[in-house]
Amino acid sequence: MTSRHSFCRSCLNRCWETGLRECSVCRKKPSKAKPPSNLALRNVCQALLEARRSSALDEKMNCNLHGEKLKLFCLEDKQPICLVCQTSKLHKSHDCSPIDEAVQDxxxxxxxxxxxxxxxxxxxxxxxxxxxxxxxxxxxxxxxxxxxxxxxxxxxxxxxxxxxxxxxxxxxxxxxxxxxxxxxxxxxxxxxxxxxxxxxxxxxxxxxxxxxxxxxxxxxxxxxxxxxxxxxxxxxxxxxxxxxxxxxxxxxxxxxxxDHIDYTPVTLDPNTAHPCLILSDNLTSLRYSNQQSGCPDNAERFHMSAEVAGATSLGSGSHHWVVETGSNQDWLLGAASSSVPRNSEISARPENGFWTLCFRNGEFRAMTSPPTTLSVTRAPEQIKVHLDYDKGTVSFFDPADDMLIYAFSHTFTETLLPYFYTQSSHPLRIMPEKVLVTVLRQ
Known part of the structure; x- marks a missing residue:
């Protein structure tokens, strides 16, 4: 307000911004840097706005159909209703609760x-x-x-x-x-x-x-x-x-x-290897490292312990592979079901889908339930794993003299994978085999 003349605030601000700071009616300039407010008019406007908000709130709190206050909440239709609505056909048989309880629920x-x-x-x-x-x-x-x-x-x-x-x-x-x-x-x-x-x-x-x-x-x-x-x-x-x-x-x-090519009957699947395992470029050896690799957390990977599976599923026939253990003093070798959990730690037992031979603390054990301690005349530097899927056997031999160390018997119902575990920095290496070429003459 200037010279007791009142104007809309937005209109007054637009006029004020032009630099012509004078009353639009009497052309008098105000004595203050900013135009004073009409307190009485402002209070009236605020009161009107408050009344409108209160009226709108009251309308929201009342039933649209009957104009009654909403005091109940229909649990079936999930909406607030009035007492008249409760007795109507729409909600007569529905369970209802008080508004206060419904709000908290x-x-x-x-x-x-x-x-x-x-x-x-x-x-x-x-x-x-x-x-x-x-x-x-x-x-x-x-x-x-x-x-x-x-x-x-x-x-x-x-x-x-x-x-x-x-x-x-x-x-x-x-x-x-x-x-x-x-x-x-x-x-x-x-x-x-x-x-x-x-x-x-x-x-x-x-x-x-x-x-x-x-x-x-x-x-x-x-x-x-x-x-x-x-x-x-x-x-x-x-x-x-x-x-x-x-x-x-x-x-x-x-x-x-x-003569210059090695054939390895089993190779490792790097997508299943625990991050602490380091595989060779040709995927035929593994060793343990304290520094984890930056591999992704994919579903096929073993997450709990230093394990890795072979790349080929075995579901029939006879298969064998020889693993050089050398100076590695902590390993498990054998076969595992394709469906064994990869993100939880479970014992390597037949009931969990594992048929393995263990060497730890200078002792050989067949991982039965409970483990079976084995007596061997000498510690072999290589272990031959032989899987006969159709006969249901997983056998372990010393390839130096083909002496049987232990054999599991089981009726397999799903495909198996070659299985390897180690927590040693000394590598386990799958040995290559000699390739023979035969010419069929007719």
């Missing part, structure tokens, strides 16, 4: 829902973070796998290159030998040709000599002619033995490559 229920939703929100955030990290890990995993593939092929390329160089060198060597032989043969033939030419000249001279002279020299000329060996016309074996170099070349090279 609803608050408790909403609080529980809020808590559950917050847990879900936290889980979703965790899953989102895990998914983001897993995407990054997959990219890293792909690059590392490609690097290892290239490394393996570089080794094969090197073997092929060496074999190619050796075979080309063999051809060149034979070429040099054949050409040297031809040169020696030509040299001998040239000498023989020279001798024949000289003998011809000598005979022609004798034919022109006197008869007595001819007769005197006849025997010598005849002996000279007889001493000339007949020229060899045998030209066999002079060419390059092309068949020797090209016959079944790819097959022969493949056999040579097998």
């Amino acid at each position: 609803c608050k408790d229920e909403l609080a529980l829902s809020l808590k559950n939703l917050q847990v879900k929100e936290d889980n979703l955030k965790r899953i989102h973070m895990t998914s983001t990290y897993m995407s990054m890990y997959i990219k890293s995993q792909a690059l590392e796998t490609q690097r290892r593939i290239k490394g393996h092929f570089e080794q094969l390329h090197q073997v092929l290159y060496q074999e190619e160089s050796a075979r080309i060198a063999a051809v060149k060597k034979e070429e040099e030998e054949k050409i040297a032989g031809i040169k020696d043969m030509v040299k001998e033939q040239s000498a023989e040709e020279q001798s024949v030419t000289e003998t011809i000249s000598a005979i022609q001279e004798q034919l022109e000599e006197d008869e007595i002279v001819l007769l005197k020299n006849f025997k010598a000329i005849q002996d000279r002619e007889r001493s000339i060996a007949p020229g060899s016309e045998n030209m066999s074996g002079l060419l390059i033995d092309v068949a020797k170099h090209l016959c079944n070349l790819q097959y022969n090279v493949w056999e040579k490559i097998l």
Whole structure:
């Protein structure tokens, strides 16, 4: 208000911002930096707004159908009702509770829902973070796998290159030998040709000599002619033995490559390895480390102890693999069901889906229920695991003399995986096997 003239606050502020700080009616300028408020008018406006809010609240607290105050809460329809509504057909048979009780019950229920939703929100955030990290890990995993593939092929390329160089060198060597032989043969033939030419000249001279002279020299000329060996016309074996170099070349090279290639009947699945286990690049050995790797928390991974499974499921037939234990003093080896829990710690027992042999504290034990202590004449440096799925046996041998250490018997109902555990920094290594090539002739 200025000069007792009142204006809307928003209109007055717009006018004030233009710099023309004077009354729009009488054009008088105010004595204060800011226009004073009309307290009486402001109080009237606030009272009107409060009355409107109170009226709106009262309307909300009353039933829309009957105008009565909402005093009950229908437990079936989940809505507040008045006393008239309770006696109506819509709610007559429904259970109801007082508003005060319903409010507390609803608050408790909403609080529980809020808590559950917050847990879900936290889980979703965790899953989102895990998914983001897993995407990054997959990219890293792909690059590392490609690097290892290239490394393996570089080794094969090197073997092929060496074999190619050796075979080309063999051809060149034979070429040099054949050409040297031809040169020696030509040299001998040239000498023989020279001798024949000289003998011809000598005979022609004798034919022109006197008869007595001819007769005197006849025997010598005849002996000279007889001493000339007949020229060899045998030209066999002079060419390059092309068949020797090209016959079944790819097959022969493949056999040579097998001498440089290891075949391992079982390999490890890195996606199942506990973060404390370090696997070799070719996935045939494992060892324990106190520093965990930054692998993702995927469902297939063993989370509770230093375990890893083989990469191939075994559901039929007979299988075996040999593990070099060496100086490792803490290990379990054998087979496990594909469905064994990966995120909880359970005993490696047959009833839990494990058929294993344990070496710990210098003692061998078959992990039965309870474990069976085994007596062995000497501690083997290798253990052979033999699974006969159809016969239902998991057996352990000392491959040095094929002596049986222990055998489990069980009727398997699901696929099995090779199983490994260690808490030693000394590696367990799956031994390669010799590959034999058999040609079927029909």
